[in-house]
Amino acid sequence: MAGLKLTNVAKSYGDVSVLKDINLDIDAGELIVFVGPSGCGKSTLLRMIAGLEKITGGELQIDGQVVNDVPPAQRGIAMVFQSYALYPHMTVRDNMAFALKLAKMSKAEIDTAVNKAADILQLTPYLDRLPKALSGGQRQRVAIGRCIVRDPKVFLFDEPLSNLDAALRVATRLEIAQLKESMPDRTMIYVTHDQVEAMTLASRIVVLANKGISQVGTPLELYEKPQNEFVAQFIGSPAMNLFPGEIVETGEHTKVRLDGGHGIVQSAYPSKAGDMGARVNVGIRPEDLQLTDETVESYSGKVDVQENLGEVTLLFFVPDSEGMEPVIAKLPGIHRGLKGQTLNLAAAPEKVHVFLDGISLLYR
Amino acid sequence: MHPALQGLVTIIIGVGGCVGYFFFSNFVLDRFLLPARAYSAEEAAVRRRSGTIFVFALPALVILALYLLYFTRNDFGLAAVFWLLIVAALIFGLWRLKDFMYGTGAVSAGHNISHANMIRPWLFLLPAIVALGLYLTYPVFETLRLSMMQRVAGGYEWVGFDNYTQMFGEAKFWEAMRNNMFWLIVVPAMSTVFGLIVAQLTDRISWGNIAKMLIFMPMAISFVGASVIWKLVYDFRPADQDQIGILNALWVGVGGEPQLWLTLPFWNNFFLMAVLIWIQTGFAMVILSAALRGIPEETVEAAIVDGAGPFAIFFKIKVPQIMPTIVVVWTTITLVVLKVFDIVYAMTNGQWGTQVLANYMYDKLFRANDWGVGSASAMIIMLLVTPILVWNVRNARKEMK
Numbered sequence: 001m002a003g004l005k006l007t008n009v010a011k012s013y014g015d016v017s018v019l020k021d022i023n024l025d026i027d028a029g030e031l032i033v034f035v036g037p038s039g040c041g042k043s044t045l046l047r048m049i050a051g052l053e054k055i056t057g058g059e060l061q062i063d064g065q066v067v068n069d070v071p072p073a074q075r076g077i078a079m080v081f082q083s084y085a086l087y088p089h090m091t092v093r094d095n096m097a098f099a100l101k102l103a104k105m106s107k108a109e110i111d112t113a114v115n116k117a118a119d120i121l122q123l124t125p126y127l128d129r130l131p132k133a134l135s136g137g138q139r140q141r142v143a144i145g146r147c148i149v150r151d152p153k154v155f156l157f158d159e160p161l162s163n164l165d166a167a168l169r170v171a172t173r174l175e176i177a178q179l180k181e182s183m184p185d186r187t188m189i190y191v192t193h194d195q196v197e198a199m200t201l202a203s204r205i206v207v208l209a210n211k212g213i214s215q216v217g218t219p220l221e222l223y224e225k226p227q228n229e230f231v232a233q234f235i236g237s238p239a240m241n242l243f244p245g246e247i248v249e250t251g252e253h254t255k256v257r258l259d260g261g262h263g264i265v266q267s268a269y270p271s272k273a274g275d276m277g278a279r280v281n282v283g284i285r286p287e288d289l290q291l292t293d294e295t296v297e298s299y300s301g302k303v304d305v306q307e308n309l310g311e312v313t314l315l316f317f318v319p320d321s322e323g324m325e326p327v328i329a330k331l332p333g334i335h336r337g338l339k340g341q342t343l344n345l346a347a348a349p350e351k352v353h354v355f356l357d358g359i360s361l362l363y364r
Numbered sequence: 365m366h367p368a369l370q371g372l373v374t375i376i377i378g379v380g381g382c383v384g385y386f387f388f389s390n391f392v393l394d395r396f397l398l399p400a401r402a403y404s405a406e407e408a409a410v411r412r413r414s415g416t417i418f419v420f421a422l423p424a425l426v427i428l429a430l431y432l433l434y435f436t437r438n439d440f441g442l443a444a445v446f447w448l449l450i451v452a453a454l455i456f457g458l459w460r461l462k463d464f465m466y467g468t469g470a471v472s473a474g475h476n477i478s479h480a481n482m483i484r485p486w487l488f489l490l491p492a493i494v495a496l497g498l499y500l501t502y503p504v505f506e507t508l509r510l511s512m513m514q515r516v517a518g519g520y521e522w523v524g525f526d527n528y529t530q531m532f533g534e535a536k537f538w539e540a541m542r543n544n545m546f547w548l549i550v551v552p553a554m555s556t557v558f559g560l561i562v563a564q565l566t567d568r569i570s571w572g573n574i575a576k577m578l579i580f581m582p583m584a585i586s587f588v589g590a591s592v593i594w595k596l597v598y599d600f601r602p603a604d605q606d607q608i609g610i611l612n613a614l615w616v617g618v619g620g621e622p623q624l625w626l627t628l629p630f631w632n633n634f635f636l637m638a639v640l641i642w643i644q645t646g647f648a649m650v651i652l653s654a655a656l657r658g659i660p661e662e663t664v665e666a667a668i669v670d671g672a673g674p675f676a677i678f679f680k681i682k683v684p685q686i687m688p689t690i691v692v693v694w695t696t697i698t699l700v701v702l703k704v705f706d707i708v709y710a711m712t713n714g715q716w717g718t719q720v721l722a723n724y725m726y727d728k729l730f731r732a733n734d735w736g737v738g739s740a741s742a743m744i745i746m747l748l749v750t751p752i753l754v755w756n757v758r759n760a761r762k763e764m765k
């Protein structure tokens with residue numbers, strides 16, 4: 001079926017390079033999510049796959065065929081736009097039938113396809129309405145229906161849920177997940193800002209940053225084994241704590257002395273003998289930090305602010321200097337009266353990431 | 365005085381008069397009539413008394429005096445009764461205005477401010493209402509009256525619908541009606557279509573704005589000026605001379621005999637229409653180009669992904685989305701066409717089968733001095749324009765929502 005293969009794909013507007021050296025293999029039936037900071041080129045990459053933007057370098061294959069110069073309609077793709085892009089002058093039925101009519105399908109075939117899609121998306125009662133007489137969620141479903149009727153090989157979604165309110169977003173997210181499940185051999189590419197969407201929907205996540213791909217992996221891979229500091233901090237909320245420090249013991253395990261006299265932490269990541277004394281950043285997720293009695297091999301700090309959320313307690317520690325991000329710990333359950341205390345916290349060694357020059361020791 | 369200087373002085377006086385009127389009327393309203401402050405019951409009573417004099421009694425007296433002055437000098441007929449009703453209505457209106465402004469009992473500042481704000485829009489509208497009433501509404505009724513009259517030695521006499529019957533019996537009138545229908549169909553259609561095509565094509569090219577400017581320029585030329593230009597285009601010289609009209613030059617270039625284009629029966633109508641199309645295309649283009657730009661880009665991209673080619677995008681996505689604007693442009697041009705006069709007057713003066721209603725009216729009114737039939741034809745033009753005008757205003761309103 002339809003896999004995608006991007007080889008050294010690049011995009012520039014005149015002299016301005018927006019994306020370069022994008023290499024990505026997408027298998028048929030995957031649900032790939034593009035995430036990344038605003039302006040990093042997620043939409044641009046998606047639109048290049050759709051054929052709405054010219055590919056200025058490299059090669060894009062869909063289903064084994066180079067499609068760099070194939071018009072969008074012949075690429076076997078369908079796209080859901082952020083603002084839905086429904087045709088305002090056509091009824092829901094005509095919106096969905098438009099592509100089929102252009103493809104010169106018979107009236108009976110069109111009706112069957114439209115009715116089936118409307119059925120799946122619970123749009124049957126609205127088929128003869130104009131888009132302006134629909135709610136946001138219904139419009140979104142029509143936009144998805146417009147894709148389904150064409151039975152494309154690849155579905156492209158550009159932030160499809162960003163215009164919906166929170167409750168509807170969760171419901172529609174589930175619908176998309178179900179839709180994907182009902183079409184296991186269809187490939188989907190999904191752009192989002194929302195981490196929860198990315199983590200729940202994706203079979204693999206592509207993190208874009210600095211004009212290129214930062215890391216590709218399953219959601220848990222990205223969470224557990226981030227390749228670099230950017231991915232480490234981008235995935236997860238609150239973001240991973242980064243402690244500057246110096247390697248004091250190398251080998252199978254690595255020990256790092258944290259700057260500012262906060263103690264020593266042990267990581268399960270291996271390091272070479274030559275790394276002795278190297279400046280590194282240790283990354284520990286707030287939820288991996290736990291209270292401990294150990295005073296040497298642990299992080300010690302003074303609690304500045306305490307937030308009780310009931311199921312968890314967030315602790316913000318006094319930063320070493322003005323303007324530094326405070327260290328955050330997320331303790332399960334309720335803890336009372338920790339504010340102002342000096343605490344010792346430690347994490348399991350396999351959950352202590354060490355970044356040398358921004359790259360995780362695991363991926364050297 | 366030099367005419368240019370005269371013009372300048374007129375402009376200064378006119379604009380100054382407007383500014384002065386708005387400034388002064390608002391000043392009087394806010395300072396004397398309804399100051400933004402509260403009045404106790406006694407103060408309000410005093411103001412009410414002086415208000416009765418200045419807002420009601422004095423103006424009422426002036427109006428009444430003018431009326432009496434005029435109608436004691438002229439004979440007292442039907443017109444006098446009519447005007448008496450108007451005077452009565454005005455005086456009654458003044459009385460109500462006075463009550464409205466001064467209220468009863470003690471008056472709060474809020475009362476004054478809100479009432480002043482209710483009066484203010486009328487202050488701004490008043491000059492326009494008076495001018496429109498004087499130059500539009502009154503002539504409509506006067507024309508209707510004249511169309512039922514006939515000039516006889518020393519005055520007029522009532523003839524009922526005789527003018528209309530006479531007019532309907534004239535071949536020239538039906539020729540004008542027929543031609544007007546042609547104009548009505550061809551010119552709005554062609555202007556809108558050309559305007560739409562130009563708007564679409566110039567949107568994508570780098571020198572599109574220059575092209576647009578060139579196409580828009582005829583809008584700035586008066587109809588008579590355009591007619592003069594096009595008369596040269598259609599100019600005729602005998603076969604043994606050089607053709608200076610570009611149409612004949614081309615025609616002779618491809619081997620034809622030079623033609624007197626404006627005398628070719630039936631076709632000459634279309635040569636005249638070309639002038640108006642040339643002028644109106646720019647208007648259609650500007651409006652439609654703005655409408656085209658208002659179409660969400662994503663709907664076009666969605667159509668591309670759906671497999672629509674350039675023609676499908678244009679006809680099935682873009683045109684339907686700007687249909688309301690197209691209708692407004694179309695009807696607006698229709699209104700211009702119904703009143704078309706200058707072009708025909710300046711180019712053929714309705715000869716050789718090119719008569720149109722407005723020129724027919726002019727012929728009757730000012731050449732034949734037949735005010736009755738002239739007015740009757742004016743009424744026919746108004747009758748034709750009104751429904752389209754109403755429809756146009758409705759569409760334009762809908763468009764604005």
Ligand SMILES: Nc1ncnc2c1ncn2[C@@H]1O[C@H](COP(=O)(O)OP(=O)(O)OP(=O)(O)O)[C@@H](O)[C@H]1O
Pocket residue numbers: 013016018036037038039040041042043044045193
């Ligand atoms: N026509 C253009 N000319 C020059 N630069 C452009 C053009 N279009 C987009 N860009 C640049 O390309 C970059 C990527 O834009 P893109 O829309 O793909 O970002 P994005 O990742 O989708 O952001 P967001 O999350 O805000 O939607 C941006 O920095 C933008 O400024």
Ligand SMILES: [Mg+2]
Pocket residue numbers: 042043044
């Ligand atoms: Mg985007």
